[in-house]
Amino acid sequence: MKTRIAVASTDGKVVNQHFGRADTFYIVEADEDTMEYWFVEKRNAEPVCHGGDHEADSMKQAVRNLSDCNYVLVSRAGMRARCELEQAGTGVYEIPDSIDNAVDKLLRYIKVQRLLTF
Numbered sequence: 001m002k003t004r005i006a007v008a009s010t011d012g013k014v015v016n017q018h019f020g021r022a023d024t025f026y027i028v029e030a031d032e033d034t035m036e037y038w039f040v041e042k043r044n045a046e047p048v049c050h051g052g053d054h055e056a057d058s059m060k061q062a063v064r065n066l067s068d069c070n071y072v073l074v075s076r077a078g079m080r081a082r083c084e085l086e087q088a089g090t091g092v093y094e095i096p097d098s099i100d101n102a103v104d105k106l107l108r109y110i111k112v113q114r115l116l117t118f
Contacts, residue, residue, distance in 0.1 A: 001032045004040070005106065006069040006090075007099055012042070015095055015102045019062075019077040019085075020049025027069065030103060032110055037103050048081075063088050073102050 006025040008017035017024075023045055030037035045065055048058040063084045066072060072085060075096040082092045093109075095102040 003030050003032055003071065003110070004028070004069040005030060005037070005071045005073060005103060006043070006066045007102070008072070008074040009099060012039075012099070014098055015073045016075050018049065019072065019074045019081045019092070021047050022074070023047050025066065025072075026099070028099075028103060030107055032107055035104065035107050037107075049078075059084055063090070066090060071106060073099075073106060 005028050007015055007028060008019060008022035009024065009026050010016055012026050025043045025045055027040045027043055028037045029040050043065070045062060046058065048062045059080065062081075066085070067088060067090070069090055071091045071093060073093055073095050076094055077085075077092050085092050093102075093106055095105055097105070
């Protein structure tokens with residue numbers, strides 16, 4: 001099964017951005033069965049966090065910009081961003097690590113969750 005993951009990263013190597021401050025997301029597609037992933041695109045974003053303030057319209061637009069992704073990998077995500085993304089059907093995971101390791105951890109977690117679901 002294929003899945004899309006948005007990764008908040010400044011360099012395309014490490015998950016190192018807070019969701020609200022991220023101006024770039026690296027979009028990857030992964031095959032949950034083979035545990036392989038590949039780069040799809042580098043997507044620019046408008047940061048929604050400005051000194052702790054968040055405009056409702058900006059947050060909703062940021063979520064819409066990632067609506068084709070099943071998951072978001074970030075170093076941190078505030079409760080509001082987490083709620084907005086999850087309501088839109090996008091899982092949020094804080095895994096500050098190399099992108100390789102973070103995607104691997106997420107895919108393993110997904111696999112375990114599916115095994116535990118009756």
